[in-house]
Amino acid sequence: MIPADRELTEAGLAPEGRGRILLIACGALAREILDLKAANSWTHLDLTCLPAKLHLYPEKITEAVTEAVTRHRDDYDGIFVVYADCGTGGLLEARCRDLGVEMVAGPHCYSFFEGNATFAARDEFTAFYLTDFLVRQFDAFVWKPMGLDRHPELRDMYFGNYEKLVYQAQTDDPALDAKARDCAARLGLAYERRLTGYGDLATALSAL
Amino acid sequence: MADDEIILSELDDEELVLQMHDDLYDGLKEEIEEGVRILLDRGWTPYDVLTKALVAGMTIVGADFRDGILFVPEVLLAANAMKAGMAILKPLLAETGAPKVGKMVIGTVKGDIHDIGKNLVGMMMEGAGFEVVDIGINNPVEKYLEALEREQADILGMSALLTTTMPYMKVVIDTLKEKGMRDDYIVLVGGAPLNEEFGKAIGADAYCRDAAVAVQTAKDFIARKHNAMA
Secondary structure: OOOOHHHHHHOOEOOOOOOOEEEEEEHHHHHHHHHHHHHHOOOOEEEEEEOHHHHHOHHHHHHHHHHHHHHHHHHOOEEEEEOOOOOOOOHHHHHHHHHOOEEOOOOOHHHHHHOHHHHHHHOOOOEEEEOHHHHHOHHHHHHOOOOOOOOHHHHHHHHOOOOEEEEEEOOOOHHHHHHHHHHHHHHOOEEEEEEOOOHHHHHHHHOO | OOOOOOOHHHOOHHHHHHHHHHHHHOOOHHHHHHHHHHHHHOOOOHHHHHHHHHHHHHHHHHHHHHOOOOOHHHHHHHHHHHHHHHHHHHHHHHHHOOOOOEEEEEEEEOOOOOOHHHHHHHHHHHHOOEEEEEOOOOEOHHHHHHHHHHHOOOEEEEEOOOOOOOOHHHHHHHHHHHOOOHHHOEEEEEOOOOOHHHHHHHOOOEEOOOHHHHHHHHHHHHHHHHHHHO
């Protein structure tokens, strides 16, 4: 069963205890990973997620991943960390190296969903990205934490230098497309949708 | 009018300054503008209004942000209020010859458009008596170098929010070294994904985790520079 976004945001997801390799992932990637697991019959992979709200506090990610690796490593043959750098400034990569575990390559999920090489080649630094999860959770992850629900006048201080919102669609869902378009309008940005699928996430997991 | 409404002009100086600290904390732009005007009308020097009312108030905001009591939206509102107060004071400070501590060129690196942290640092540096030349966002190395030379700056401040753009700071520092200019400037770096190790690794003089630290670090380095010259 797919866990609710709210649960993934606040609490994360506990492992099922089945499979040789444990994926320690961001809660924002749970649906995508479970979908890939089911579609490919990857029964050797188990999944646990840290709360997606860590996305808002990147400085806490490295320690949270370390704690999860330490807690679970004796129960599995291997562990794979499904975080990119995610604003840790290289600290997560260095810690994973110290812990002897692999992780997904790339600066953040926006990059690996599109494919790290393609994303880097675009060099579109005036784009603000949303994924399926972030479109669904736009208010919880963007609007409210930035205080725009209470102080809409701050919008241009945050987004004045951006030009467009790019919705990287993992799934082809017209309702999410419409919601993402509305998010762009609320932020005062042009809108673009790209159907990325799972990009390098699928490639990385298929190699395990 | 509510019975408990505070009339700023009826407060004595000490009460008014404390009230301005509260108003700054609450991001009340118009109240700050009014408070600044009242203090000036009472004969306060622009420098005293700046340091005792605005900077002191913003220092409380900065400390509570550091301690996780305030968050970015509240800090931005406070910064907007302080900016409004400073807009009144700036021309007066120039006229009255307030002390200048040093000059800083500050900008966000190439490929990065984030400027909230940079703007906060710039404002607090101005509040502390530094002359700040803000060269904006998405700056290639040439633009930094040109501004440093043109402005005869003491300090270079570089900001980045992205893991992908922060390595560009090293490009700037390495270019300064190649041109034999590195020792002419104090180089301070900051931004959410940076840390002290990164600052050391790229050859910056210091990593500053927030605006208050940036101000203190800049003051310390300027004092050391002056001591070395004495």
